Amino acid sequence: MNAHARTRAIAWPRRLVHVALIALALVFLVMFLVLPLATVFVEAFDQGVKPYLAAIVQPEALSAIRLTLLVAVIAVPLNLVFGVAAAWAMTRFAFRGKALLGAIIDLPFSVSPVVSGLVYVLLFGAQGWFGPWLDQHGIKIIFAVPGLVLATMFVTLPFVARELIPLMQAQGSEEEEAARVLGASAWQMFFRVTLPNIRWALLYGVLLCNARAMGEFGAVSVVSGHIRGLTTTMPLEVEMRYNEYDYVGAFAVASLLALLALLTLAVKTLLEWRYGDEIPRTRPVDTRKRHGT
Amino acid sequence: MRRRVLPGFGISLGYALTYLGLIVLLPLAALAWKATDIGFEGLVRLLSAPRTLAALRLSVGGALVSALINVVIGLLVSWVLVRYRFPGRRLFDALVDLPFALPTAVAGIALTTLYAPKGWLGRWLEPLGIHVAYTPLGVLVAMIFVGFPFVVRTLQPVLASLERDVEEAAESLGAQRWQTFFRVILPLLAPTLLTGFALALARAVGEYGSVIFIAGNMPRKSEIAPLLIVQKLEQFNYAGAAALGVALLSLSFVLLVLVAVLQRWSNRWTEQAA
Amino acid sequence: MALELSGLYRRFAGFQALDNVSLSIAPGEFLALLGPSGSGKTTLLRILAGLDYPDSGSALHQGEDFLATPARERRIGMVFQHYALFRHLTVIENIAFGLRVRPWRSRPSRTEIRARVDRLLRRVQLEGMGARYPAQLSGGQRQRVALARALAVEPDILLLDEPFGALDAQVRVTLRRWLRELHEELELTTIFVTHDQEEALELADRVAVMNNGRIEQVGSPEVIYQQPATPFVCEFIGKVNKFTVRSGGEGFSAGGWVLEDAPWHGRFTSAVAYVRPEQLRLAVPSSLPAWEARLRHIYLAGGVAHLDLHVASLDLAIEADVATEDLSRLGLQAGNVLRVAPRSAVLFPLDAQGTPVNAERWIWQARSPVPA
Numbered sequence: 011m012n013a014h015a016r017t018r019a020i021a022w023p024r025r026l027v028h029v030a031l032i033a034l035a036l037v038f039l040v041m042f043l044v045l046p047l048a049t050v051f052v053e054a055f056d057q058g059v060k061p062y063l064a065a066i067v068q069p070e071a072l073s074a075i076r077l078t079l080l081v082a083v084i085a086v087p088l089n090l091v092f093g094v095a096a097a098w099a100m101t102r103f104a105f106r107g108k109a110l111l112g113a114i115i116d117l118p119f120s121v122s123p124v125v126s127g128l129v130y131v132l133l134f135g136a137q138g139w140f141g142p143w144l145d146q147h148g149i150k151i152i153f154a155v156p157g158l159v160l161a162t163m164f165v166t167l168p169f170v171a172r173e174l175i176p177l178m179q180a181q182g183s184e185e186e187e188a189a190r191v192l193g194a195s196a197w198q199m200f201f202r203v204t205l206p207n208i209r210w211a212l213l214y215g216v217l218l219c220n221a222r223a224m225g226e227f228g229a230v231s232v233v234s235g236h237i238r239g240l241t242t243t244m245p246l247e248v249e250m251r252y253n254e255y256d257y258v259g260a261f262a263v264a265s266l267l268a269l270l271a272l273l274t275l276a277v278k279t280l281l282e283w284r285y286g287d288e289i290p291r292t293r294p295v296d297t298r299k300r301h302g303t
Numbered sequence: 304m305r306r307r308v309l310p311g312f313g314i315s316l317g318y319a320l321t322y323l324g325l326i327v328l329l330p331l332a333a334l335a336w337k338a339t340d341i342g343f344e345g346l347v348r349l350l351s352a353p354r355t356l357a358a359l360r361l362s363v364g365g366a367l368v369s370a371l372i373n374v375v376i377g378l379l380v381s382w383v384l385v386r387y388r389f390p391g392r393r394l395f396d397a398l399v400d401l402p403f404a405l406p407t408a409v410a411g412i413a414l415t416t417l418y419a420p421k422g423w424l425g426r427w428l429e430p431l432g433i434h435v436a437y438t439p440l441g442v443l444v445a446m447i448f449v450g451f452p453f454v455v456r457t458l459q460p461v462l463a464s465l466e467r468d469v470e471e472a473a474e475s476l477g478a479q480r481w482q483t484f485f486r487v488i489l490p491l492l493a494p495t496l497l498t499g500f501a502l503a504l505a506r507a508v509g510e511y512g513s514v515i516f517i518a519g520n521m522p523r524k525s526e527i528a529p530l531l532i533v534q535k536l537e538q539f540n541y542a543g544a545a546a547l548g549v550a551l552l553s554l555s556f557v558l559l560v561l562v563a564v565l566q567r568w569s570n571r572w573t574e575q576a577a
Numbered sequence: 578m579a580l581e582l583s584g585l586y587r588r589f590a591g592f593q594a595l596d597n598v599s600l601s602i603a604p605g606e607f608l609a610l611l612g613p614s615g616s617g618k619t620t621l622l623r624i625l626a627g628l629d630y631p632d633s634g635s636a637l638h639q640g641e642d643f644l645a646t647p648a649r650e651r652r653i654g655m656v657f658q659h660y661a662l663f664r665h666l667t668v669i670e671n672i673a674f675g676l677r678v679r680p681w682r683s684r685p686s687r688t689e690i691r692a693r694v695d696r697l698l699r700r701v702q703l704e705g706m707g708a709r710y711p712a713q714l715s716g717g718q719r720q721r722v723a724l725a726r727a728l729a730v731e732p733d734i735l736l737l738d739e740p741f742g743a744l745d746a747q748v749r750v751t752l753r754r755w756l757r758e759l760h761e762e763l764e765l766t767t768i769f770v771t772h773d774q775e776e777a778l779e780l781a782d783r784v785a786v787m788n789n790g791r792i793e794q795v796g797s798p799e800v801i802y803q804q805p806a807t808p809f810v811c812e813f814i815g816k817v818n819k820f821t822v823r824s825g826g827e828g829f830s831a832g833g834w835v836l837e838d839a840p841w842h843g844r845f846t847s848a849v850a851y852v853r854p855e856q857l858r859l860a861v862p863s864s865l866p867a868w869e870a871r872l873r874h875i876y877l878a879g880g881v882a883h884l885d886l887h888v889a890s891l892d893l894a895i896e897a898d899v900a901t902e903d904l905s906r907l908g909l910q911a912g913n914v915l916r917v918a919p920r921s922a923v924l925f926p927l928d929a930q931g932t933p934v935n936a937e938r939w940i941w942q943a944r945s946p947v948p949a
Contacts, residue, residue: 024480028387035383036395038376042448043401045423046413053416092322099316102309114323117331120555122509123407124529125548128536129330132337137541139333163326184661186309187628192675192730193649196310202678206665218403225406227512228529232536245408245512252412252516264409271404278404279397308628308648 050268054261065262073239074247074263080155081230081243082223085162089219093170094212098204100171101178102186112175118167123228127161130233134160153235158243161229166219173215174208177289181207210285214278221274225267338549340542349546354522355531361439362528363554366507369446370454373503374496376447377454384455385462403452407512414445415517437519442527445513450503457499458492465491494570501562508555579604579734579766580625580643585634587620587790594620595631596790605764607757609777612787613813618770619658619738621787625768626655626736638733651734654727654765658738660719662711668722669694669707675730697725700759717748724756728763737769741776753780774814778802786810807935808925811851818854818895822924823847832890834918835866840939845926849933850941852919854883854898858943859915860907867918870895872911877901884909886917919943 055062065071096115100108118126132138134151144151151157185207189199205212227245234241236250244263251260281289341349349355384396402410418425418435428435435441465488473483511529518525528551535544580602587595594617602608610618623629625636627648636643643651663671672694676685685693698704701721711719720740727735740756741749757780760767771777777784778798785795786809794806805811812819822829824846828839831850861867870886873894882904884897897917899907909915922941925933 027480031379032383032387032389035380038380039395039398041424042451043398045417046410046448047401047405049413049416049423050409053413088322092319095315095322096319098311099319103307103312103316105312105316111319111323114327117327120505120509120559121331122511122529122532122548122551122555124511124532125334125509125552128532128544128548129334131536132333132541132545133330135541137539139336160326164330167323167326183309184657184659185663187626187648188655188657188661188663188726189674189678190308190648191626191628191651191653191655192678192726194674194678195649198678199310202674203663206663221404225404225409227406227408228509231511232533245406248406248408248412249516257416260412264406264412267406267409271401271406271409274404275397275400278400279393 047268047272050261050264053257054265056261057258061258062262062265065256065259066266068259070239070242071247071259071263074242074244075266077155077158077241078224078243078245081158081162082220084159085166085223086216086220088163089167090170090212090216092167093172093174093215094208096171097174097178097208100175102183115168115171118164121164123165123226124232126164127229127232129164130157130160152233153237153241155241157233158230158241161233162223162226165226165229166222169219169222170212170215173211173218173289177208177211207288210281210288214281214289217274217278217281221271224270334545334548337542337545341546345542346546349543350550354526355528355547357523358526358528358531359550359554361442361526362508362551363558365439365442365446365527366450366504366510366555367558369443369450369507370500370504372443372447373450373454374500377451377458377499377503378492378496381455381458381462385459399455400452402448402450407449407510408516410448411445411513411516414448414513415441418444418517436517437521437525439518439525441517441519442514442525445517446507446510449510449513450507453502453506454496454499457495457502461492461495490569494566497562497566497569501559501566504562505555505559508558509551579606579638581637582621583635585621585624585631585636587617587624587629587631593617593790595624595634598634598787598790598792600785600792600795602766602768604766606766607760607780607782608768609781609784610768610770610787611772611774611777611784611813613772615789616787617790618772618787620790622736622738622768622770625734626653627651652730652732654730654732654735656720656723656727656735656737656740658742660711660723660743662719662722662726664711666710667707668698668703668709668711668714671711671722672697672725672729674726693729694725697729700728701725715748716744717752720744720752724759733766735765735767737767739771740769741771741773749776756780778814786813788813804940805851805923806938808849808851808933811923816854816896816898818852818857818893820850820852820891820893820895821847821927822850829924830866832868832888832893833866834868836941837944838941841926841937845928845934845937848924848926848939850919851923852895852921854896856920856922857895857897858918858920859884859897859899859909861916861918863916865918867916870915870917872909872913872915874911875904875909886915888917 096111099105100111131152133140134144134157135141136145136152138152151160185203186199189203194202224243225245226243227249230243231246231249234243234246236242236246238250242250244267248260248264248267251257251263338346350359380399384392384399415436416422418428418441420426420429420436422436425436433440435444469487469491470483473487474480478486509529511527511533514527515530518527518530520526520530528547532544532547532551535541535547580600582601583599585595585598586593592615596617598617598621610621612618620629624631625643627646630644638646638651663674666674673690676690676693679685694707698707701724703718703721703725706714706718711722714722720743724737724740741752744752753776769780778801781798783795784798784801786793786801788809794801794810796804796806801810802814805814811817820831822831822836824839824843829836829848858867868888868890870888872884873887874885876883876885880901882899882901884899886895886897887893888895895917899909919941920943924939924941925935926937926939928934
């Protein structure tokens with residue numbers, strides 16, 4: 011047997027293993043990812059297009075969409091500013107307690123969503139720390155929109171900071187120092203050097219932050235009070251309809267959220283392909299634990 | 304204070320600390336404070352109640368098992384995605400993040416419909432005597448779903464950067480393919496696998512949205528700890544809810560610390576510099 | 578004086594980066610800060626750039642307190658070690674940056690900026706590259722963009738941090754010459770940091786050798802090379818053979834080689850001696866004191882041959898350099914035994930603790946120089 015034939019003889023069983031492994035992985039991916047996604051749309055259109063559209067234009071559904079957008083529009087920019095400030099402080103200066111600060115930024119990731127909502131009930135609810143004071147002044151936070159915003163802010167707080175910190179760490183501060191030596195003011199440095207360097211990672215972080223903000227269920231559910239048309243966001247509307255056996259209605263609203271998820275994934279993938287080197291790519295996990303330097 | 308060249312130290316750190324204090328630390332302090340309301344005796348009574356114990360066991364046990372399963376499946380999927388080329392690879396790669404992007408409530412109702420006795424998967428599993436929906440098994444399925452991307456996304460960059468020459472060296476020394484995998488690749492990946500395990504675990508312990516629909520929520524059987532917190536809250540038992548919340552948080556922290564210790568050990572060969 | 582630094586101290590967690598550094602820099606001077614990594618040279622440069630501040634000490638620029646001036650008002654041009662080019666800006670935008678960020682009152686007009694950038698592009702030989710991004714340039718081109726960017730603001734002082742560190746050997750030499758010519762043309766006070774002694778000696782008017790946060794010696798390249806002030810400078814600059822000499826009956830000697838005179842009047846009994854490889858005579862007549870050395874190996878390096886010699890009486894390996902064409906003239910072959918002696922040496926007496934006494938340095942020259 012010549013050498014060529016021998017390598018082929020070894021290669022065949024190996025190819026078989028490859029194919030088997032690929033097949034196994036695909037079976038899992040289809041069962042666990044593709045089928046649930048398909049279910050959402052199939053169930054939503056179960057009765058045809060008309061009931062689907064009717065379920066979406068119902069006033070409760072529309073107000074849920076409005077509320078979801080409102081919450082995201084408030085929470086995401088606030089966390090964006092926080093993320094930039096925290097990343098700037100953490101990557102450009104040396105100070106005591108930096109590691110602790112990083113751990114606290116990550117904290118919301120390891121807190122159950124239900125607990126994330128609960129803490130605000132304990133703070134602002136009727137029996138909470140500030141409950142009586144708020145009651146006297148007629149301010150409603152829990153079972154109202156401010157509570158929804160706060161719970162969402164808590165849950166989505168780490169996203170932007172977690173994207174920016176590893177990137178800005180890797181980029182270093184030389185370019186900003188060069189800008190300063192060349193005479194740039196603080197704002198000129200930020201807008202002309204820092205921001206352009208982090209823009210894609212920033213967009214990436216905002217994207218993930220927004221997806222979570224619009225889709226958050228557990229935390230929001232605890233502080234919402236489920237007042238139809240007033241304090242129900244889209245995920246809560248999905249739950250209520252589902253529990254009322256309105257499956258088409260539930261899956262219709264769910265299909266909108268699924269579309270948002272798909273859009274997020276598409277833009278995210280696009281960003282990774284085009285600007286991969288400007289985004290630390292270990293999503294959605296903690297990059298501090300990456301190995302090697 | 305030393306003069307600094309780059310501007311904005313005071314304002315950025317001050318803003319970050321204030322924001323964190325108001326949004327994260329103050330509320331968590333309220334949680335700890337409220338939890339003490341029920342006193343030590345109340346805590347013991349709460350935690351030793353069979354229903355509480357069962358719920359904690361399901362949340363923590365389910366999370367551990369799901370994270371373990373995710374490590375196995377995640378290793379397989381990331382290996383296939385990194386090492387092999389096949390049509391649709393990029394699409395599947397992008398799809399891995401779906402559980403992360405899909406709102407949990409949507410995932411919850413979709414999984415329930417899928418595994419219900421009449422669902423696409425349920426109708427094949429029911430005749431085999433495998434009941435997924437409305438059982439602890441359903442809880443496990445939902446937990447695997449939400450934890451899945453964490454393992455894959457942690458592993459992928461490390462697998463991609465794993466030097467091929469190590470494998471080639473092993474093979475040149477006469478190792479079989481499977482020996483190379485178990486003796487060379489797996490030990491190298493161990494710290495990363497543990498990171499993925501920890502992240503998937505942390506996510507699954509507290510998971511609520513995707514689980515409650517499929518769980519059926521039968522007390523002492525398929526009821527998870529976060530749901531118990533919600534129920535306490537609905538009965539206006541704030542102290543009980545807070546105490547349970549603290550218990551859940553503490554449990555997951557203990558687990559994460561244990562994983563971190565394990566990780567340091569498995570990563571010992573890279574720690575020489577320190 | 579363009580710059581007058583005195584008594585600068587800077588401490589980082591765990592180590593002293595600057596330890597009482599004083600230095601005067603004349604206008605138009607080309608000064609090299611030379612030292613191994615961690616010697617404090619980059620810290621000193623960053624303090625001059627306004628990117629760091631000393632714990633104590635002062636820096637005067639034309640009589641004014643330089644440290645009180647913020648970085649952006651110091652009229653400094655700085656070329657960073659890795660260039661720190663703005664990766665999202667083109668070459669033209671990079672060079673124009675320092676002009677465009679000026680307050681509008683002092684900002685040149687668009688056409689003026691454009692003209693100045695064009696002039697600089699020509700000067701750094703990058704015409705036609707203006708629209709490119711830093712990632713599309715070679716290392717040497719990036720370095721020249723960084724230089725043009727620093728020059729665009731018409732600085733009083735140009736600072737360069739390891740300007741050639743990231744370049745390969747060939748580009749390095751070309752750029753070095755080019756930078757020297759540029760300096761002669763602009764007559765700009767220039768300070769550059771390097772760990773490469775060859776670079777420092779070739780480029781600079783004056784070299785400040787730094788070690789452990791202190792300046793060991795400041796002087797012209799010739800002085801630094803021929804009259805090193807401390808053992809550190811001897812060992813850091815160029816290759817050197819090191820051995821100990823002890824006082825015996827007829828002055829100082831080492832393994833059969835004897836120095837004719839001794840300047841310390843019996844105050845010291847031993848000294849450490851440094852001899853450069855090109856300062857060794859290889860065929861010393863038997864009338865003169867010398868070592869018997871076995872030629873172990875000849876390393877040919879183009880025009881120069883490095884000889885690996887072993888002196889049995891000292892049990893010491895020494896290196897001697899000769900021109901390649903002298904090899905055959907002297908009939909040198911591995912295995913030969915040669916009579917070897919230094920032509921000149923730098924000696925530092927050792928005190929009772931065995932510490933070299935730098936102040937008592939003695940530069941010894943052979944009285945009867947015989948051609949090698």
